[in-house]
Amino acid sequence: MSTNQPAVSRFPVPDISDMPQDIRERILAVQEKSGFIPNVFLVLAHRPDEFRAFFAYHDALMDKPGNLTKAEREMIVVATSNLNQCQYCVVAHGAILRIRAKNPLIADQVAVNYRKADITPRQKAMIDFAVKVSQQAYAVGESDLDILKSHDFTEEDVWDIAAISAFFGMSNRLANVTSMRPNDEFYALGR
Template sequence: METNRYPFPDLNSLPEDIRAKILEVQDKAGFVPNVFLGFARRPAEWRAFFAYHDALMLPETVGRESGLTKGDREMIVTATSAANQCLYCVVAHGAILRIYEKKPLVADQVAINHRKADISPRQRAMLDFAMKVCQNAHEIDDADFAVLHAHGFNDEDAWDIAAITAFFGLSNRMASFSGLQPNPEFYLMGRVPKAKPAA
């Protein structure tokens, strides 16, 4: 199996704000997703990357409403990351997608062919738009917006779809060129329902 091309920095050597955020993520997830350490070798870029990430994926943190659900956003990442052949992002965001949508098969379906996935017509239209931004953004025109509008999306939602697609295009390329590997934990997340505690 391939290994990360750039060694991760030691957590204790990182600036305090970055270290605190990584420990917060570890506390919540039970592990540190490799992207947090992989990008931490350049603190200024780490801060910029995660500020933009959070503005797009957690819009409530910047006081902005979005017509996209958390599942919608992860679905966009999974589908377009697959188009960009990014192993890390497909595996990591596919795991989160399975959890948000409560569908163990959806990430694999969306990554392979969203047109045949078990998703709503609204989500299919959203991913059609995202894939066009991913692969042929220069061809986007009014007709593409009209399809989104017919499914209840507005122009701000279209911006979100495009911005998430574009941002993860950057993330995909950085993860792929640097050999960033998915954490093993991601592969099983959301695939098997959690056992209910005994009464």
């Protein structure tokens, strides 16, 4: 990294060679697949036990089979991360959304105003609920679940939407506190 570049994090970022073997192997596998190391891996490697827990829960939510597509899961992340003003997650997951949706415009639309985005009424209801969980979870009630059920979401889908929103609320807060910088590579992916 050039000395002119801002730091990846305000906290120490360990050298890959100093990381526990399992974490190092995961990071190198991601680098091999994507061509770069997303900064979230480097930043969270500062606390190995939390790194492992974070990515275990991330993978359980984002990579599982179910009625929500991988692109829809990313829509939830992008919309709620925008409301939480998380630059890292909007940029990084925006790139993943563009790739998974095979649509170069969708991430910007969802991040700026998902209600105006070129998405289905079902997806808008999903994001409405995710946003409510993110911003006003205390106000979630049966009427919210009824709306989702009217769009053919199951109870398991409702749990997934809520869990993704809640997990990324935590992630957004960590990214903001650490001043996690999005990798430059994310900006061009899927465009």
